[in-house]
Each structure stands twice: as structure tokens, then as C-alpha cells.
Amino acid sequence: MAHNFDPFRDFDRMAGALLDTRSALREMPMDLYREGDHYILTADLPGIDPGSVDVDVDGQLLTIRAERTLASNDNVKWITRERRGGSFIRQLNLGQGIDTSAIAAHYNNGVLSVTIPVRESAKPRKIVIETGGDGMVEGGQLEDAPSSKGQVES
Template sequence: MSTNRWDPWRDLVTLRDAMHTLLEDGLTRPRPGFTATTADVPVDVKETDDAYVVLAALPGVEPADVEISVLGDTLRISGEFKDREPEGTRWLMRERRFGSFARTIGLPTAVNSERATAQFSNGILSIQLPKVDAARPKTIPVRMAGAE
């Protein structure tokens, strides 16, 4: 009669393999009809003295397919990644995602939406959002006490 010893590490390795398979197959491979999410729209936000500048990567998106709105200190970018390939194309691999997207960004202060501008260059949407006057830095001069 042979005796098998219980090895707890063998069970952990099996669990690790199962989790790896779950994550690899279930989350990373795109499915047909998949809708784009916020993770599909990487955004950089920088601040200057007078404005906030938002850069969004939207490769292949036409300016007419993008909508930008500002309400107080909240910016919303929405639109659609359209599939422009002819129907019936035989794909060997397809990782790009298509569908509508929306990204909402909270800014530290309100902006002047009347003076905001946006432009596309090489697949990057650049949005200039001027700060309201109350949010701009102000310099307060310091005087010597008793000096006039």
C-alpha cells in the first residue's frame, strides 16, 4: 500500500493557476460588441497659472464624433470609436475596441466655459479651460510696518 503525503503547496499552485486562467481569459480578451470604457480614454490634466489643459488620447476618432461639456468644475468628454472597416472583413486578430465612451473629470476649481477651446492633433484632443478670475493666483505685496 502506498501512502501519499498531503502537500499544501500543491493546492496553492492549483489555485494560482485557476486565478491566472480566470483573469487571462475573462478580463483581458475583448469580446464581440464590447463597449469602450473610461480606461479606453487615457487623460492627462495639467495646470498653468491661467488655465487647466486636458489632453485625451482618441486615436481614429473624428472631431465630429466628440462632445465636450463643462459645468462648473466638471468636464465631460464623450463620443464614439467607430469601426470603419467594411463588413465581412476576415480578422486574424482584433484588439481595438469600438463603441461609445464617456469620461468625466473633476477639476480643482470652476472654469470659464465661455472661453474654453478644443483642438485635435495627431489623435490627441487638447482642451484649454481658462480658470475663473477668483481661482487665479493673486500676489499680495508685503509692506514694511509703519512705512507709507
């Protein structure tokens, strides 16, 4: 079996790992879902001091910042060091239907939860459809219009 020799393959793989911008996202993995009239964002921030977590909104841009400080001891010989220290940041563009003044955040057990409410004017609502005078349509069903005539006795 013949194998092609590529002297740059390992270099490309190493450079790709170093320059991979998605690795920063893995340092603050998050979920975002809608529950009723709110969006819920949860982000994993294990080992983060709650005092270093900052959530702010500027216009329609939500920014989450956090800092993890690791013990640094020059007198130790590291066998493996996989936990990264430093600053972490995530930014999300919020839609126009968000009530940015009512966003709330809570940090507990290494998980940041951000509640993002939908603005009242952006919530779904039913529209009443009026017809030519025989009745009106509400919720897809035709209803008799109120009549000023007396009731017919049977």
C-alpha cells in the same frame, strides 16, 4: 516543488479582465496639468472622426464623448482585432475656481486638447498688510509710510 491547484484561478483572471472598469479609461488616456492660469487636458483619440467628438460642461461637470467606427466586413476572417470601436466617455468634476464659460477645445492629429481657464477671482494675489501707522508691509518687507514732514538736510 509543490504547486497548489486552483481550478477557479483562470476564471477569476478572465472575469477580472472583462469586468475591469479601468480598461475603459485606457481607451481614452489623458493628461491634465496646470500651466500658468489655465489647466490643460490632452486626451488621445486616435482613429476618431472629429465630427463625433463632443465636449460639454454642465455645472461643474466636464464631459468628453467620442465614437470610433470600425469597418465591419462579414466576409473576412479576423486574425487579430485589438482596436475597439464604439463610444468612449470621460467625465471630470471641475473645481469652483474654474471659468466654465471660457473653456476651449481643439482636436488635431488624434489628440483632443481642452484649455480650462482659472476664474480671475480664484487666481493667487498678494495681500498688502497695513501696520500700526509706522509703515506697511508689502511682499514681506516693511516700507516707510508717506510722511507730511519736510526732509532733513544733511
